[in-house]
Structures are given as structure tokens and as C-alpha cells.
Amino acid sequence: MAPSSVRSWWRSLRRSQGPSDNAASNYRLDPNKAKRQIDRIPRFRILVMGRANAGKTTVLQRVCNTTDQPEIFDGNGKKVDTGAVQGSLGRGYHNIEDELVFKSNPRYVFHDSCGFEAGSEEEFDKMKKFVTDQAKSTKLEKRIHAIWYCIPLNESHRMVMAAERKFFNECDSGRVPVIVLLTKADTLNLDAVQELMKRGLTIDDAMKEAPEVEKQLQKGCLEKIRGWLNELKFPPQSYVMLTGE
Template identity: 40%
Template sequence: MDAQRLRQKYRQFRILVMGKANAGKTTILQKVCNTTDNPKIYDSAGQEIDLSAVTPSREWGEHNIENEIIFEANPGYIFHDSRGFECGSTKEFKIVQDFIEQRGIEGASWKQFHAIWYCLPTDNASRLLTGVIINESFAVPMIMIYTKFDDFVLQTQQFFMSQGEQEEDAFEKASLLAPNRFTEEYAKVFNKTRFPPLMDDVSFTYYIDMDKPDANCDKLLEKTADALGDDTLRQLFVCIQKNNLDLCGKWGVKR
């Protein structure tokens, strides 16, 4: 199926982005879309929301999970943000759950979710946002993204220094071992939460120093493409990547 026919069927690739405020979601979406600009926001009726009166502390306006977030630099994506979803909040969990289920029964494939990105800041690993579940009847891939991982590296460095390591040696060791330490000590908590994820549908990835100009989300894009079970949908996802020739080559998608 060529790119034009893909767009006629799906129009855009739709992603639900989960995670609390200040979890690094904005930076990731900007990197994915190769822009530093803010997105345009549209309500459920397709009307653009005027952000000129929004204060900086209220990012992207009044939160509504139905709102569509689109970056002009790559309009092939539609994002929905579940800001407000907190561990133990039954109300917010129900909003997200109902929204996922409602989108899952949409007749038009382009209105359904195609993937979920769940951002978890690791700057305070002992208080990780947890408590997400994916309904078994709604099988879309979910990628867990651990953000602010540079802070966790520094925490790991402090841990090694407390064990007698010198500062420079401790940092080098932490840079190598922080991912494994995080997995062993924190990532496994998802199996014990009130609303554990369906682990068969979950992939894990890490990001460090996402605020740096040369940082990218290639690993996230690759994991998302790998997780998609529908070849046609995967081709759409790969087609809308504007600067990732390696991903196009891997899946044999012609630009």
C-alpha cells in the first residue's frame, strides 16, 4: 500500500500520551516532530483553541483528553494528553479508561488509537507515577518512557560514592549501570500496582538529557514501529517520520 492510500485510510497516526505534568512529555513530542514550537490544539469539534490567553503555568490550556494536539512541523501525528492521571486517582483513571475503550470501538480506523506512550519521570524514582492498565479488549502497543533519566544517573552516582567510590569513577560506573539498577529496583513495581500494565503489550525504553539540542527519539520510534502488529499501520507510522531513513530502510518503506 503506497503512502497516499495509507493516508486516505488512516489520515494520521493517533497516540495517547500518558503521564503527569512535568514528566518531559512536551520535550519528547517536540523531538519526535523535529520542532521547538508549541502545538496547535483542537477541541472535539475540530475548532482550534486560542492559546493566546493561556498563562505559561497552564501549559496548552485547560486540559481535556478529547483535545487533539498537532505540531505543524509534522501533522502526520495526532496526540492526546491524559494530564492529571495520577496513581490512586479512581476518577482520573476512569476518564482515561473510558476514553481508551470509546476509541477502541470507533468504526473508522483513523479515529482509533494506534499506540500509547506513557512517560514516567525518574528524577524521584521512589515516587514513580504508576497505576495504568490497558483493557484486554483494546490491544494497542504501550511504550513506557522513563524521562529525566540523567537525574537517576546522578542518584546512582551518589549511591556508588556512598559505597566508597571516587566521584569520577562513580559517575562512569553509574552511566553504565543505571539502566540495570533502575529495572531491578523500580521498573518491577508495575507488577505490584493496583492497576498493573499487561506486560506482554509493554515495551521499555530510556532517555537521558532530552533537553540537549542533539538528543533524539529514534529509540522510541523504533520500539513503536516494532510493537505495531498491523503491517499497514506500521507503514503509515514509518512514512510520517521525516528524518529517520534508518527506520524506513528497516521496514522497507519507500519515501
């Protein structure tokens, strides 16, 4: 059987979209065909992108149904000293070739691109080369099967920054689908409460009415980001709104 997290992920992908030409809700996968495709791939490889504090680790943990940190392996499959890596990560160093694997679901292999978002041209070129090389791999299990680009909604004043514009303007991922994950969407609840209180509601009433306003704010953010990114040269294939449990 395919991992339950795959089915859950796809269901969330379909639920999270409103009607649009670019929405995942327009896609319909036959479960049997989907299972056959998944069974062809011993390991599902994903490149995860996005600025620091975009909620990437939380997304990966939820997909793999764990709260543990991933094990890290180099490109040759040798386990990397996690302590040394964590120290490097704190200084902004990331090796995109390293594989991040969770014990709870080893069929997922993640790569972290973090580095070019800080403005490094060298890191950006490394990321582009990695995407190109992996996309051309003749071994199915070595290819990147998807790119998840995380954009947090808790920073409404800078939802799309120079790094996002650069990626979607200059990085042609070929046949590898790029999916924008709008993370931390539930943090807009506080914005909704504050908006309602500005309208004169008490805090108790505002908290009761907040979910509906929160949905409107989320929709507004989605429309803004979609409008900005879809105008660029290599826009994402789809957008997924991610909220809390």
C-alpha cells in the same frame, strides 16, 4: 516516504531494551511492510500519559523535531484558544478529547490524559471511556494507535505511584499497545557521580567513571519498574529508556 522521526523512534525502541520476553528488541519490522502500514494511516494518533513534570512535552517535541509548542484543536477540528487552555492546564484541567498537533509534523496527533494522576476518579473514568471509544473506532485515522505512559527516573523514591498501579490494574487498552517511556534517564548521572565519590573517587575521576555506573542505575530502575508493573492485571507491552541528546 515514512517520516524520518518514525524510523528514528523505532530504532531507539529497539536499541533501548535488553533481552527479555517483553523487550522491543525482540521485534523485527520489515521496512517495506512498516512503510505500507504507516502509509495506510493518514495521521498517527497517540495518547500520552503520566504525572506532571514527567517530560512529556519534551518527548513529543523530539519526536516531531521541534522546540515549538503544539497547536490545540477540539474534537471537531476547531482550533482552541491556546492562552485559555494554558491557564486551565495550570489549574490541572485537561480535555483528553483535544488534539495536540505540531506544525513540524502534523501526521502525529497527540492526546494528553493528565488529570487522573492527581487522584480524580472522574478523570480516570473519562480516560478509560476515551481509550475504549477510540480503540473501537471504525475509522483508522481516528483510533488511538499507541499509548505512551511516561515515568520519570529523576524521582527514584516514587517511580511507580498509585496512579500507575491504578492504570495498569484497571485499564484494559485492548489491542492498543501501551509503551512505558522511562524519561529523564540521564538525570541519574548525578546519582552515579555521588555513588562513586562515596567510594572514595575524586570528583574528576567520578565524572569519568560515571557513564558506566549510570547505565547500571538505569538498568536497575528498568528492572524494578518492570517487576512492579508486570505483576499487575494489564501490564505494558514494552519499556523504552529515554536519555538526553
